[in-house]
Amino acid sequence: MSTAPAQAVTWTPQDYKSDYKPIWCPGCGDYSVLSSVTKAFAALQLKPEDTVVVSGIGCSSRIPAYTSCYGFHGVHGRSLVAGTGLKIARPELTVVVAGGDGDGYSIGGNHFLHACRRNVDITYIVMDNHVYGMTKGQPSPTTEPDWVSKLSPGGTGVRTFHPLVIALAAGANFVARAFAGDPNGTAEMIAEAIRTPGFSFIEILSPCVTFRPEQREWKKVVHPASVQWTDDPARAARRVMTDDGFNVGVLYKGIRPPYQPPVGKARKRVADLEKEFAI
Amino acid sequence: MAEVRARTSVSIAIAGSGGAGVMTAGNMLLEAAAKAGWYGLMVRSSGPQIRGGEAAALMRIGTHPIDGLDDRFDILLAIDWQNINRFADELPLDGGSLVVGDPDQGEAPEVYVKSPARQAKVSMKATAKSIPGSWPNMVALGTAAGLIGLPKTEVAKVVEQSLRKRADTLKASLEAVDAGYAAAAEIGADYALAAPGSAPSARWLVSGNQAAGYGAIRGGVRFCAAYPITPATEMLEYLAPALADVGGVLVQAEDELASANMIIGASFGGLPSITATAGPGLALMTEAIGLAVASEVPIVVVDVMRGGPSTGIPAKSEQSDLSMAVYGLHGDAPRIVVAPNSIADCVVTTQWAVHLAEALQSPALVLSDQYFGQTRAVVDRPADVTFVGSRLTAQANTEGYRRYALTESGVSPMAIPGTAGVAYTADGLEHNERGTPSSQSNDHAKQLAKRERKLVGHDYGGQWADIEGDGDIAVLTFGSSTCAVREAIERARRDGLNAKLVSVRLLAPAQPARLKAALEGVSKVLVVEQNFGGQFHKYLRAEYDIDADVRSFRRPGPLPIRPDEVHRELTQWSRA
Ligand SMILES: Cc1ncc(C[n+]2csc(CCOP(=O)(O)OP(=O)(O)O)c2C)c(N)n1
Ligand code: SF4
Numbered sequence: 004m005s006t007a008p009a010q011a012v013t014w015t016p017q018d019y020k021s022d023y024k025p026i027w028c029p030g031c032g033d034y035s036v037l038s039s040v041t042k043a044f045a046a047l048q049l050k051p052e053d054t055v056v057v058s059g060i061g062c063s064s065r066i067p068a069y070t071s072c073y074g075f076h077g078v079h080g081r082s083l084v085a086g087t088g089l090k091i092a093r094p095e096l097t098v099v100v101a102g103g104d105g106d107g108y109s110i111g112g113n114h115f116l117h118a119c120r121r122n123v124d125i126t127y128i129v130m131d132n133h134v135y136g137m138t139k140g141q142p143s144p145t146t147e148p149d150w151v152s153k154l155s156p157g158g159t160g161v162r163t164f165h166p167l168v169i170a171l172a173a174g175a176n177f178v179a180r181a182f183a184g185d186p187n188g189t190a191e192m193i194a195e196a197i198r199t200p201g202f203s204f205i206e207i208l209s210p211c212v213t214f215r216p217e218q219r220e221w222k223k224v225v226h227p228a229s230v231q232w233t234d235d236p237a238r239a240a241r242r243v244m245t246d247d248g249f250n251v252g253v254l255y256k257g258i259r260p261p262y263q264p265p266v267g268k269a270r271k272r273v274a275d276l277e278k279e280f281a282i
Numbered sequence: 283m284a285e286v287r288a289r290t291s292v293s294i295a296i297a298g299s300g301g302a303g304v305m306t307a308g309n310m311l312l313e314a315a316a317k318a319g320w321y322g323l324m325v326r327s328s329g330p331q332i333r334g335g336e337a338a339a340l341m342r343i344g345t346h347p348i349d350g351l352d353d354r355f356d357i358l359l360a361i362d363w364q365n366i367n368r369f370a371d372e373l374p375l376d377g378g379s380l381v382v383g384d385p386d387q388g389e390a391p392e393v394y395v396k397s398p399a400r401q402a403k404v405s406m407k408a409t410a411k412s413i414p415g416s417w418p419n420m421v422a423l424g425t426a427a428g429l430i431g432l433p434k435t436e437v438a439k440v441v442e443q444s445l446r447k448r449a450d451t452l453k454a455s456l457e458a459v460d461a462g463y464a465a466a467a468e469i470g471a472d473y474a475l476a477a478p479g480s481a482p483s484a485r486w487l488v489s490g491n492q493a494a495g496y497g498a499i500r501g502g503v504r505f506c507a508a509y510p511i512t513p514a515t516e517m518l519e520y521l522a523p524a525l526a527d528v529g530g531v532l533v534q535a536e537d538e539l540a541s542a543n544m545i546i547g548a549s550f551g552g553l554p555s556i557t558a559t560a561g562p563g564l565a566l567m568t569e570a571i572g573l574a575v576a577s578e579v580p581i582v583v584v585d586v587m588r589g590g591p592s593t594g595i596p597a598k599s600e601q602s603d604l605s606m607a608v609y610g611l612h613g614d615a616p617r618i619v620v621a622p623n624s625i626a627d628c629v630v631t632t633q634w635a636v637h638l639a640e641a642l643q644s645p646a647l648v649l650s651d652q653y654f655g656q657t658r659a660v661v662d663r664p665a666d667v668t669f670v671g672s673r674l675t676a677q678a679n680t681e682g683y684r685r686y687a688l689t690e691s692g693v694s695p696m697a698i699p700g701t702a703g704v705a706y707t708a709d710g711l712e713h714n715e716r717g718t719p720s721s722q723s724n725d726h727a728k729q730l731a732k733r734e735r736k737l738v739g740h741d742y743g744g745q746w747a748d749i750e751g752d753g754d755i756a757v758l759t760f761g762s763s764t765c766a767v768r769e770a771i772e773r774a775r776r777d778g779l780n781a782k783l784v785s786v787r788l789l790a791p792a793q794p795a796r797l798k799a800a801l802e803g804v805s806k807v808l809v810v811e812q813n814f815g816g817q818f819h820k821y822l823r824a825e826y827d828i829d830a831d832v833r834s835f836r837r838p839g840p841l842p843i844r845p846d847e848v849h850r851e852l853t854q855w856s857r858a
Pocket of ligand 1: 060061062063064079102103104105106107130132134135136137138143
């Protein structure tokens, strides 16, 4: 993580915003997430040039270009692996990967598992709206089984995916749930996630007001978790499997060292490699 | 054949069931021949079993550089006969051939007994039993070495080197080798090779997979992400420690979707990056390769081709991913496709691919194949070339920086994270010059033209093809088929028929003006490739106007294209 000298406030949250106007619908939760991200960056005084926001495809995945940092807007579902390659190649950069529930849990689900277990020092933010927003309203892995859409006329009948439990089981080092409607709390959580070494995962409930207008009511049901985070993944899993899904806060923090093979430290010259071929 | 010309090359197959030590014997024979000053190669052929199945080391040793197998084998030496009949197609024998079997391993399969080859017996099993601590494959090694006139001192050196830590086994093995030499003398067949030419120059013993890996590192690659797949795995196994040695890293990804996107991420971060795979993996990577095209991130993808479609024939060679490599991306997606045409050339062509990818900010695909990848050969050390990856990067705080600026060459300065004042978002969505997503026809047309211009307008130099000889008839080929074609043309020349070789190294973008010049004055063009559908032939017809009669000569894997078939085709057509 590369930051400005201590105390000096060089960058305000506004400095981390680009001049692009988001394509999001008015009222979309992702606006608040963007503002939490920029607040977190300002809180950490990250140098914009040493910070990269990586994403896949979806409404939420548009976020990189709305920041003034470097960004990589790749293909659907592959943000975590693009971010992993980048961080391993350039360990001194701060890498934040962001996207939606379809992008991260469905098409990119396999990478989610392996990113958790690989534990590269990146932060992964999922703006979960329980729907595919960009493709105009189909069920995602976190959509309730009885939710009716054109593509699922009688509901999917398929149980939902539990990202937090899966992250714990797969070995993520920092696991939290946040709510877009609380930009300051979310900003703090993002800053803490970035500060924590290893793979940090934040599931952010971020309403899609267009295809899930009922999610406007989320603000009435979310509540802060009644207990502190734990360093015991089994306890964290039990807690989150039995809560109402609207508990907000840091759930788990581990101490597993991040995966970072050494780069840039040569012990041989290139020409020396051909000695093994010589007859 | 032996009777009619001086023996400048000899072909030997050592076969046996898995665990018989066929590959060990083959490798030792090749190393000893290399130390003695000969050239040679060894192709590994094995059945479908992971371990324990039948295996054959298909070898050719000669006085001159050897790029490919011959039409036939002089010697088939079977340590045992378990399922060795399955190799019959790969082991053509004739009246000049010798089949050596072990009397304690039963009768040779009918295909070999019925062949016109001479039959001989060597008691490998019993001999090994009588020398405690030795193995039948060491008797086989001595027999093969004796038959081709390889000095015993060279074989002993190789055996000593590989068993130096096991004194008891070493002594027994050397004795077994001696017994093999004695058995060879008893057979009394003359397969002795002519003495090697000049003292060995700087030579390497390498596989194409190692060569491609080393070429990538020479070109500047320091990051690899990959998922194991036959026959590309050995390239990854070469790269893992070699990259670590030079300050780079190899990451094992969870699948090919991951590996392709990881190298894009790493390269976006400024590190020249590569992955290696085979057809099934390349199929999974196509979306990511398209992303590298659109976002203009340099990457190199090596496809070590094997029999397809689908899982196909994993451990056998075929040139059947050409169509996918040149056409297999959605949208108008120009990309670089190159193919090495010898094992040594795997170094240079992969290095060139890194150079091109970096210079043109584009994906570059390298079409190697199982034959190159898994064959070990004695080659002259490839010349040093100056192809080093170097990227046009943006200066810090460039006023009004536009990542996808419409430059004349089409290449625009790329800002590398860490550089202040030029941060941008790379995008796979169509975009304007700044990188802002845009669906406007104007931006689309300009960016499409820019991406095409940078590849088509680049001067690829003489490296685009190997052009050799002259004649009214030309053979147009690529990749590993070149080995047989080169030899066929050489044989034709010896009978007074001159033909020209054009082995295309740069498959995409097409080079119509250069090919036209190369085929100036040629009236017949024979297109040679190793696949069923004639993918190269069709590609040529789509991209080039060839002002000559064109014929296609092709056959799918796993059998290699043999020099003799091409030679016959050339002779017949030239007389027609
Ligand atoms: C390979 C591929 N398949 C399908 C799509 C179409 N697609 C674009 S975004 C998307 C889902 C987005 O949903 P989510 O990730 O939840 O993000 P949201 O739009 O809700 O923020 C889909 C299916 C695509 N772009 N690429
Ligand atoms: S469709 Fe939903 S998720 Fe997409 S921008 Fe609109 S409100 Fe946000």
